[in-house]
Amino acid sequence: MSVDTATVKRVAKLARIAIGDEEASRLAPELGNILGWIEQLSEVDTSSVQPMTAVIPNHLRLRDDVVTDGNIRTEVLANAPQAEHGFFTVPKVIE
Amino acid sequence: MSDLTDLGIRQIRDGVADGDFSAREMAEAFNAAVAAAKPLNAFIVETPDHALAAADRVDQARAAGDTLPSMAGVPIGMKDLFCTRGVQTTAASHILEGFKPEYESTVSQKLWDAGAGMLGKLNLDQFAMGSSNETSYFGNVISPWRRNDGGNAALAPGGSSGGSAAVVAGRIAPGATGTDTGGSIRQPAAFVGISGIKPTYGRCSRWGTIAFASSLDQAGPMARDVRDCAIMLEAMSGFDPKDATSLDLAVPQWEAGLNASMAGKRVGIPREYRVDNMPEEIEALWQQGIAWLRDAGAEIVEVSLPHTRYALPAYYIIAPAEASSNLARYDGVRFGQRDLPEGANLQDMYAATREAGFGDEVKRRILIGTYVLSAGFYEAYFTQASKVRALIAQDFERAWEQCDVLLTPTAPSAAFALGEKSADPLAMYLNDVFTVPSSLAGLPAMSVPGGLDKAGLPLGLQVIGRALDEQGVLNAALAIEERAGFVARPARWW
Numbered sequence: 236m237s238v239d240t241a242t243v244k245r246v247a248k249l250a251r252i253a254i255g256d257e258e259a260s261r262l263a264p265e266l267g268n269i270l271g272w273i274e275q276l277s278e279v280d281t282s283s284v285q286p287m288t289a290v291i292p293n294h295l296r297l298r299d300d301v302v303t304d305g306n307i308r309t310e311v312l313a314n315a316p317q318a319e320h321g322f323f324t325v326p327k328v329i330e
Numbered sequence: 331m332s333d334l335t336d337l338g339i340r341q342i343r344d345g346v347a348d349g350d351f352s353a354r355e356m357a358e359a360f361n362a363a364v365a366a367a368k369p370l371n372a373f374i375v376e377t378p379d380h381a382l383a384a385a386d387r388v389d390q391a392r393a394a395g396d397t398l399p400s401m402a403g404v405p406i407g408m409k410d411l412f413c414t415r416g417v418q419t420t421a422a423s424h425i426l427e428g429f430k431p432e433y434e435s436t437v438s439q440k441l442w443d444a445g446a447g448m449l450g451k452l453n454l455d456q457f458a459m460g461s462s463n464e465t466s467y468f469g470n471v472i473s474p475w476r477r478n479d480g481g482n483a484a485l486a487p488g489g490s491s492g493g494s495a496a497v498v499a500g501r502i503a504p505g506a507t508g509t510d511t512g513g514s515i516r517q518p519a520a521f522v523g524i525s526g527i528k529p530t531y532g533r534c535s536r537w538g539t540i541a542f543a544s545s546l547d548q549a550g551p552m553a554r555d556v557r558d559c560a561i562m563l564e565a566m567s568g569f570d571p572k573d574a575t576s577l578d579l580a581v582p583q584w585e586a587g588l589n590a591s592m593a594g595k596r597v598g599i600p601r602e603y604r605v606d607n608m609p610e611e612i613e614a615l616w617q618q619g620i621a622w623l624r625d626a627g628a629e630i631v632e633v634s635l636p637h638t639r640y641a642l643p644a645y646y647i648i649a650p651a652e653a654s655s656n657l658a659r660y661d662g663v664r665f666g667q668r669d670l671p672e673g674a675n676l677q678d679m680y681a682a683t684r685e686a687g688f689g690d691e692v693k694r695r696i697l698i699g700t701y702v703l704s705a706g707f708y709e710a711y712f713t714q715a716s717k718v719r720a721l722i723a724q725d726f727e728r729a730w731e732q733c734d735v736l737l738t739p740t741a742p743s744a745a746f747a748l749g750e751k752s753a754d755p756l757a758m759y760l761n762d763v764f765t766v767p768s769s770l771a772g773l774p775a776m777s778v779p780g781g782l783d784k785a786g787l788p789l790g791l792q793v794i795g796r797a798l799d800e801q802g803v804l805n806a807a808l809a810i811e812e813r814a815g816f817v818a819r820p821a822r823w824w
Contacts, residue, residue, distance in 0.1 A: 243697070250654060250700040251661075252693055253681035262697065268756060269698060273643045276714050279721065286716030287723060290531045290545055290772030291797055293575060310432035316668035323663050326676050 236274055238267040334359035335501045339404050339558035342504055346388060346403030353385035353392075353403030357447055360405045363502045364449050369824040370472050370500060372493040374410050375418050376450040381405040384447025391445075401565050402445030407497045407506035410451040411458055412438045412549075413538040417448075421540045422456045422466035425687025426666045435538025436570045437507065437549045444565035449503055452493030456689045457657065458514055458542045461761045463492025464752050465691040473522060473745055474500035474820035478786035482823075483747045485787070488518030494552045495522040499820060505553040505562050509539060511546045512645050513741075513765025516777035519552055520740035520790025523779040523818060525807065526552040527559050530797050531772030532577035535570030543652035544575075546645075546769050556778060556808045560584040563800065579798070587801045590808040593627035597806065598733030602638035603764060605742055611783045612739045619737055619780055619791045619810055626809035633732050635725040640718050641767040646759060647702050647715035648770070653692075654699025660687060694755060723771040730796050735806045738764050740777040740790035764792060774800045778807040779816040788818065 240259040243266060247254040254262070312318040334356055337345065346353050361378040388402045413419045413431035420426040434442075442448075456465040463471040463486060473487040474496055487496040491508035495518035498506050508515035510528035519526030527550050534549040541547060551562035564584055570576040599620060604613075620630055662668035662683030669682040688696065702711035729736065742763055751758045768775040774797070777790040791810055795803035 242701075246697050246701045246704065248681075249704060250696050251658075251677070251680040251684055252688070252696065253678075253685035262694070265694065265755060266697060266701070269646065269694075269759075270701070272756060273647055273702075273711070276640055276643050276647070276718055277710070279637070279640055279714075279718050281714060281717035281721070284717040284720050286713055287720040288716075290575075290723075290770075291577065293532060293577065296571070296574070296578070298571070307432075311664075313432055314429055314665035316662060316666070325663055326670065326674060326679055328676050 236267055236271040238263050238270060335363045337504060338554040339401065339505045339561050342404045343401060343561070346392070347398050353388040354382065356403055357381040357385035357405050360449055360503060367497070367500060367502045367824055370474060370496050371469050372453055372471050372496040372502065373450040374420060374422065374453050374468050377417060377448050380417070381447035381449050384442065384445070388445050399443065399445040400561060401441065404445070404504060405447045405449050406441065407450060407452045407494055407503040408438055408448050409454055409491055409494050409507045409509060411454060411509050411540045412507060413540070414438055414448065414451065417451060419451065419540070420467070421458070422454045422468055423687065423689065423692070424467045424667060425660045425683070427467070429666050433538060436535035436572065437539065437566050440568065441507070441565055446565070452497065452506060454493055455490035456692050457540065457653070458490040458509055458511055459653070459691050459695055460489040461513070461517060461758050462486035462746070462748065462751065463489040464748060465689050467689055470748050471496050472748070474824065475522060475745060475787055476820070476823065485745045486521065486748050488521035488745065490514040491518045491552060495519060495524065498522070498524045498552050498554060500824070501819070505551055505558055507549060507566070508552045509547060509549050510769065511542050511649060512769050513762040515550045515552060516765050516775060516790070516792060517741050517762065519777040520779070520788065521745040523788030523816065524552055524554060525556050525559050525776065525778050526550060527563055527776040527800065527803065528769070528774065529563060529567060529800050530577070530774045532575050533567045533800070535568070535573040535576050537570055537572040541656040543649040544656060545652060546649060556804055556811050557585060557588060559776070560588060560804050582801060584801055584804055588808055589805050590812050591627055592623055592806065592809050595628045595735070595806070596733040597623045597628045597630050598633035598729050598736045599630060600633050600635045600638065600729070600736055600738060602635050603738045605763060608742050609783070612742065612789060615780045615789050615791065616739050622810050622813040623737060623806065625813060631733050633729045633736070635729060635767065637718065637721045637725050638767055641722055641770055642759060642763055644715040644718040644722065645766045645770060646698070647711050648719065650695040650699035651703050651712050652699070654696045654703065657692070657696055660684060691755070719770050722767055726771045726773060734796070735802050736794040737806070738792045738794065740764060740792040744783045744785065744787040744789055768794045773797055774803045776803045776807045778810050780810065780814050781816065782818055
């Protein structure tokens with residue numbers, strides 16, 4: 236299966252990873268190679284198979300709808316690259 | 331170096347309880363071994379004070395006549411994928427460099443509650459993605475083993491739990507935590523001649539463990555022998571309401587249940603695990619393993635797992651798909667590194683942060699995962715892989731009608747040299763051919779050392795069991811261990 240550099244760049248944009256032309260050309264054959272190898276799955280007849288949704292049968296637990304955590308703003312912000320006035324900060328989004 | 335570092339988990343626990351030595355002496359001996367092991371590059375952060383503080387608590391408890399918990403006085407290595415409060419946790423990535431969690435992972439907390447102390451945070455493949463420990467931002471881990479050809483080539487300790495494997499084999503820690511998504515406990519354990527078990531999916535809480543592929547990730551112990559693994563797995567396991575897939579079951583007493591007799595047990599040999607180009611020595615070891623289990627009283631039966639060859643391609647859709655979703659959280663806003671080019675907007679900041687923060691293999695997997703989940707491809711790739719995964723699990727279900735455990739080699743080769751496979755991502759992926767199917771099915775599986783190849787490097791045998799039958803897996807591994815008499819260890823060169 237062949238993957239072109241435009242596809243690599245489109246996927247990289249979806250994944251929010253900046254990628255230059257040179258890197259895209261390097262990655263294109265690599266990804267093509269891996270996706271080509273994965274392609275063999277299509278030969279398995281799965282028409283009567285349900286996709287696996289739970290590895291080990293388990294039940295979804297419910298808990299009471301009560302507050303069990305909170306009031307830890309300092310801890311939440313402790314590892315932020317930039318925090319101001321008790322908030323995470325990011326570049327201006329709206330002019 | 332003191333002989334104390336030759337002791338394993340059980341010997342340390344019992345020796346501390348009996349007063350043969352203090353927990354502090356033990357922590358000091360292993361701290362010294364850690365400090366002397368820098369050439370292996372196994373630790374990202376060393377935490378000698380954590381080990382000493384834990385030891386002092388144990389010594390005080392003993393002096394006060396308190397009952398000691400199950401791993402009292404045992405210093406261990408912690409894979410740097412487990413969040414540890416106040417101690418840098420990176421998953422061997424640049425994007426998390428400097429991240430000091432404000433909380434403790436459930437698995438590490440359980441180990442501290444059991445009286446263990448931490449020697450340091452162990453190097454690994456970046457975000458646990460790799461089979462050779464060559465994708466870490468902090469450099470390769472060097473295996474303590476060398477080939478007997480006098481060449482001194484630096485060998486891979488396996489991956490992703492490469493630091494864990496190196497320190498246990500090198501007598502730098504009596505045990506270490508690992509995590510296994512497609513073989514990351516078992517393959518490195520095999521490469522360095524130690525034991526390691528991945529329990530049933532859901533036994534160990536995933537809370538506070540940095541996520542790679544959530545439907546596959548399981549923590550487990552890596553240690554010198556089967557008994558030590560049983561002790562440590564008991565300490566790590568147990569229900570956790572903070573993990574939605576945690577199993578709400580009591581933890582069995584695996585150590586007390588150890589029994590090397592295989593009388594009345596049937597051992598399945600899956601015929602599809604005879605792969606092309608497998609070294610003769612691995613085939614020979616497999617046959618030897620069969621003979622050992624027969625000697626232990628087991629009946630040997632050939633079984634078929636017909637979808638085995640589709641396990642790896644299914645894995646390389648499911649794991650990257652889950653990874654691309656899990657790793658979306660690294661955005662440079664809440665934690666970790668941020669890259670903010672001059673004049674960049676929010677979207678530019680995300681893209682620059684992730685470009686600078688992730689290594690090549692991580693990016694490759696995020697891109698593959700994003701591709702297979704993207705509009706128009708989801709059904710053909712992800713849904714198809716999830717169906718094939720169901721067929722693989724069904725193969726195992728059918729096999730359990732004929733046998734109690736399965737015996738296979740752990741890996742299709744002994745340890746390779748660093749750099750030998752890193753140029754071809756696909757060749758590296760194929761190294762997980764024997765470990766991935768049981769991961770997809772969530773089954774307990776263990777690697778136990780069987781012998782050495784001609785180059786003097788360890789080879790491992792894998793035992794796979796039914797869901798929740800860790801005991802059956804441990805017992806078969808014990809039967810092998812008792813007969814293999816594996817005592818080889820790497821000569822110290824570091």
